[in-house]
Amino acid sequence: xxxxxxxxxxxxxxxxxxxxxxxxxxxxxxxxxxxxxxxxxxxxxxxxxxxxxxxxxxxxxxxxxxxxxxxxxxxxxxxxxxxxxxxxxxxxxxxxxxxxxxxxxxxxxxxxxxxxxxxxxxxxxxxxxxxxxxxxxxxxxxxxxxxxxxxxxxxxxxxxxxxxxxxxxxxxxxxxxxxxxxxxxxxxxxxxxxxxxxxxxxxxxxxxxxxxxxxxxxxxxxxxxxxxxxxxxxxxxxxxxxxxxxxxxxxxxxxxxxxxxxxxxxxxxxxxxxxxxxxxxxxxxxxxxxxxxxxxxxxxxxxxxxxxxxxxxxxxxxxxxxxxxxxxxxxxxxxxxxxxxxxxxxxxxxxxxxxxxxxxxx
Amino acid sequence: xxxxxxxxxxxxxxxxxxxxxxxxxxxxxxxxxxxxxxxxxxxxxxxxxxxxxxxxxxxxxxxxxxxxxxxxxxxxxxxxxxxxxxxxxxxxxxxxxxxxxxxxxxxxxxxxxxxxxxxxxxxxxxxxxxxxxxxxxxxxxxxxxxxxxxxxxxxxxxxxxxxxxxxxxxxxxxxxxxxxxxxxxxxxxxxxxxxxxxxxxxxxxxxxxxxxxxxxxxxxxxxxxxxxxxxxxxxxxxxxxxxxxxxxxxxxxxxxxxxxxxxxxxxxxxxxxxxxxxxxxxxxxxxxxxxxxxxxxxxxxxxxxxxxxxxxxxxxxxxxxxxxxxxxxxxxxxxxxxxxxxxxxxxxxxxxxxxxxxxxxx
Numbered sequence: 001x002x003x004x005x006x007x008x009x010x011x012x013x014x015x016x017x018x019x020x021x022x023x024x025x026x027x028x029x030x031x032x033x034x035x036x037x038x039x040x041x042x043x044x045x046x047x048x049x050x051x052x053x054x055x056x057x058x059x060x061x062x063x064x065x066x067x068x069x070x071x072x073x074x075x076x077x078x079x080x081x082x083x084x085x086x087x088x089x090x091x092x093x094x095x096x097x098x099x100x101x102x103x104x105x106x107x108x109x110x111x112x113x114x115x116x117x118x119x120x121x122x123x124x125x126x127x128x129x130x131x132x133x134x135x136x137x138x139x140x141x142x143x144x145x146x147x148x149x150x151x152x153x154x155x156x157x158x159x160x161x162x163x164x165x166x167x168x169x170x171x172x173x174x175x176x177x178x179x180x181x182x183x184x185x186x187x188x189x190x191x192x193x194x195x196x197x198x199x200x201x202x203x204x205x206x207x208x209x210x211x212x213x214x215x216x217x218x219x220x221x222x223x224x225x226x227x228x229x230x231x232x233x234x235x236x237x238x239x240x241x242x243x244x245x246x247x248x249x250x251x252x253x254x255x256x257x258x259x260x261x262x263x264x265x266x267x268x269x270x271x272x273x274x275x276x277x278x279x280x281x282x283x284x285x286x287x288x289x290x291x292x293x294x295x296x297x298x299x300x301x302x303x304x305x306x307x308x309x310x311x312x313x314x315x316x317x318x319x320x321x322x323x324x325x326x327x328x329x330x331x332x333x334x335x336x337x338x339x340x341x342x343x344x345x346x347x348x349x350x351x352x353x354x355x356x357x358x359x360x361x362x
Numbered sequence: 363x364x365x366x367x368x369x370x371x372x373x374x375x376x377x378x379x380x381x382x383x384x385x386x387x388x389x390x391x392x393x394x395x396x397x398x399x400x401x402x403x404x405x406x407x408x409x410x411x412x413x414x415x416x417x418x419x420x421x422x423x424x425x426x427x428x429x430x431x432x433x434x435x436x437x438x439x440x441x442x443x444x445x446x447x448x449x450x451x452x453x454x455x456x457x458x459x460x461x462x463x464x465x466x467x468x469x470x471x472x473x474x475x476x477x478x479x480x481x482x483x484x485x486x487x488x489x490x491x492x493x494x495x496x497x498x499x500x501x502x503x504x505x506x507x508x509x510x511x512x513x514x515x516x517x518x519x520x521x522x523x524x525x526x527x528x529x530x531x532x533x534x535x536x537x538x539x540x541x542x543x544x545x546x547x548x549x550x551x552x553x554x555x556x557x558x559x560x561x562x563x564x565x566x567x568x569x570x571x572x573x574x575x576x577x578x579x580x581x582x583x584x585x586x587x588x589x590x591x592x593x594x595x596x597x598x599x600x601x602x603x604x605x606x607x608x609x610x611x612x613x614x615x616x617x618x619x620x621x622x623x624x625x626x627x628x629x630x631x632x633x634x635x636x637x638x639x640x641x642x643x644x645x646x647x648x649x650x651x652x653x654x655x656x657x658x659x660x661x662x663x664x665x666x667x668x669x670x671x672x673x674x675x676x677x678x679x680x681x682x683x684x685x686x687x688x689x690x691x692x693x694x695x696x697x698x699x700x701x702x703x704x705x706x707x708x709x710x711x712x713x714x715x716x717x718x719x720x721x722x723x724x
Contacts, residue, residue, distance in 0.1 A: 174553065178602050190614045191536065191673030193577075193590035195696065200593035200611075204569035211563045215555075228555035231562035232602055237595025240540050240614060240642070244594060249562075252552045252602060280602070311553030334557065 003036040005117035009352045010097065010345055012110035016070075017081045017101045023071040023140070026050040026132040030070065033113065033130055042120040043128075046153070050132035051142045053153055054116055056125045062294060063125040063155060065323060066355070067143065067314070068109040068162035069134030072101040073337050084342060095345045102343040104135075104336035108162025108329030111352045115359065122359040124294065127156060134314065138283065143314050147321065158294035159318040160355075163309075164331030164343075167350040169299055170309035171223050171288025171326050173316055177253040177264045178232070178280040181206055181272045187238060187245040196243030200236045203247040207231065209271060210251070218256035221288045223308040225256035250280065254310065257285030286316040289324025301358035302328070328354070365398040367479035371714045372459065372707055374472035378432075379443045379463045385433040385502070388412040388494040392432065395475065395492055404482040405490075408515070412494035413504045415515055416478055418487045425487040425517060426656060427685060428717070429505065429676070430471040430524035431496030434463040435699050446704060458704040466497075466698035469705045470524025470691030473714045477721070484721040486656065489518060496676065500645065505676050509683065520656035521680040522717075525671075526693030526705075529712040531661055532671035533585050533650025533688050535678055539615040539626045540594070540642040543568055543634045549600060549607040558605030562598045565609040569593065571633060572613070580618035583650045585670040587618035612642065616672065619647030648678040651686025663720035664690070690716070 003015060021029040030050040037045050043054040050070070081099030088094050097107070109130060116128045131142030138144065147154055163170075183203045188196025215227040229251065236247030251272075255264045261282045268277060289295055290306055299306055309315070309327050318325035330347035365377060383391040392412040399407050405416040412432070443461030450456050459469070471492060478490045493504030500506065509516055525532075545565045550558025577589040591613065598609030613634075617626045623644045630639060651657060652668055661668060671677070671689050680687035692709035 176553075176603075189673060189696075189699070190590060190592055190594055191538075191616055192696065193592045193616070194588070198572075198592055200596050201569060201573050203596075204566065204573050207563060207566035207569060210560075211566050226556070228552060230552055230555045230560055230605055231598075232552055232604060232606060233599025234562050234565075234609065235597050235599075236593075237597070237612060240594050240612065241538075242594060243592055247596065250599060250602065254553055254555070311551065334554070337551070 003032045013107045023136040055127040060125040065156040065159040067129035096342040098342035103331030159325035162329035163327040169306040172286040173309045174254045175285030176312040180278040182276040188243040199247040228254040286319035292324040302354035365394045375469045385498040417489040422487040427518040427521040429491035457707045460704035464705040465693030521687035524691035525689040531668040534648040535671045536616045537647030538674040539644045542640040544638040550605040561609040590616040648681035654686040664716035
């Protein structure tokens with residue numbers, strides 16, 4: 001098989017979707033990408049595991065990083081891809097490419113690959129990055145691994161991540177905190193329940209507090225971030241005839257990027273201070289970074305209004321490295337990971353045109 | 363090894379405790395019991411699996427069934443048994459036999475075995491029953507199996523079960539119902555929680571209702587039964603970043619024997635009617651049965667005041683077969699299944715003397 005980067009971005013999307021690359025098994029796709037770029041004189045190609053970096057060295061004043069992950073969540077009878085035609089709410093005909101990875105995020109990668117090959121003379125130097133293992137635990141993330149191996153590759157003035165945004169600019173991302181809130185009781189035989197203390201009953205105020213909680217909407221650098229506080233797990237119980245002595249509620253707090261992880265934890269302690277709290281994992285948010293000069297130019301070139309990104313994405317990694325970053329890619333993020341994941345073809349082309357017009361100042 | 367039924371009931375307790383017989387592995391102990399009884403001319407011995415039945419056929423007007431289970435819950439570094447001396451709240455010295463099974467319920471079985479061998483001329487015919495698998499799921503219960511195989515063996519006017527009661531008479535037992543109450547929601551990525559509906563949050567009113575519930579105290583045939591309503595399990599959650607679409611609360615309702623299983627279920631539907639309810643298992647309670655003639659004589663012979671039994675025991679099986687039944691055995695039921703399970707030696711002797719004086723009208 002051969003990956004022809006002169007093909008349309010739609011055809012490239014289709015081809016790289018049909019090469020299955022569930023997290024941890026990105027090798028074949030990484031090989032294809034590496035081979036497709038290898039002959040191009042304007043790019044230096046570097047491989048680290050299943051990450052491929054390709055960069056121009058034109059001596060431009062500014063450098064932009066444009067990145068995308070090449071893995072997908074597991075396939076569920078939704079490959080190979082197929083074209084679909086549907087109508088929208090206004091009865092207009094809309095064409096889609098259906099299948100795993102079309103939205104999250106191979107259409108974005110396809111556009112990036114096409115432009116990497118095509119743009120030999122962009123307005124800024126470009127570091128293209130395609131990486132593995134984004135859809136799994138953070139410690140496996142290819143971008144994180146590469147940042148540890150080759151921090152020099154992350155030098156840049158602005159970064160664009162091709163996560164699905166319906167080809168509109170989405171800035172920054174919320175932070176993400178997961179905690180376990182634990183109640184304690186005293187075991188007893190349930191035939192004599194008054195001898196014990198029921199830890200599941202003791203969890204009632206935790207759920208009540210979650211129900212009563214009003215998540216904030218927070219303006220950060222001009223974008224409004226909507227927070228969320230949710231139980232994502234609950235477990236308790238010893239046996240069918242035992243008063244349980246422990247109950248654990250796992251809570252996920254998505255917080256605006258104006259709040260640090262430490263502040264988010266402090267907020268949880270305010271809410272659930274009388275219980276034992278364990279921090280399960282956390283990731284800082286990222287401010288939208290739309291005040292960077294390149295970001296302003298980018299926004300002007302692609303048009304539209306920037307919106308906040310709610311989900312945590314790898315823009316936060318760039319943000320931590322001091323590189324302002326936004327999300328910009330085809331596909332409706334609400335359909336990411338869904339079994340009926342599908343991308344509008346016009347969004348693929350809009351993303352391609354948006355990036356090209358900015359990078360070539362057409 | 364040999365089981366000498368001329369030994370003291372304390373020594374017999376110790377010996378049969380030291381023969382491990384966790385539910386499902388009662389064979390060795392059943393063999394010992396069968397051998398010990400085999401030579402006795404006043405008893406007909408019948409074996410069914412690991413159940414041993416021994417009965418007199420003296421042609422008495424009345425027949426009493428005296429039964430005990432020979433299995434225990436799992437051993438947890440609490441065998442072999444040992445003697446312990448302690449002081450009670452009034453600084454009196456108390457002697458104990460410590461170890462798995464001493465309370466639940468091998469001391470009771472030991473007393474029964476000793477008297478089975480000794481009482482060749484009791485006031486009523488006696489059917490002794492020792493059975494397996496009481497501590498596990500009801501469908502494995504040896505008494506239930508034997509009732510299906512040999513219902514004729516269950517003919518009797520009164521039954522005594524040797525479950526631990528501190529050698530005082532405890533009448534009847536509460537019924538037992540376990541249900542699952544389920545909430546439904548709608549899955550969504552937790553970064554956009556407002557798109558979903560959180561089924562764990564939806565369980566808050568269930569827990570609130572359990573907390574607010576006041577269990578009844580119900581007088582039945584002169585004994586007051588205390589009910590209990592408790593969550594014994596809760597589970598919900600799909601993944602750390604998903605709004606959960608289902609949460610299940612497992613609830614255990616212990617209800618007075620004046621209420622039928624159907625009435626208990628109806629009460630649960632009153633309380634949790636707006637949720638999906640699944641019946642997990644149920645067992646009818648047993649009225650105390652203290653109005654039976656043999657029961658009255660028994661109470662008079664052993665002295666003390668009858669009390670209600672809270673836990674479900676196999677007296678309910680006898681009750682369903684039309685045989686009034688009470689619990690009467692050595693050991694504090696609050697220490698049953700505990701790792702520091704231990705039985706007072708004076709309670710073993712009190713039980714032995716109580717049964718003997720009634721059955722021989724000493």
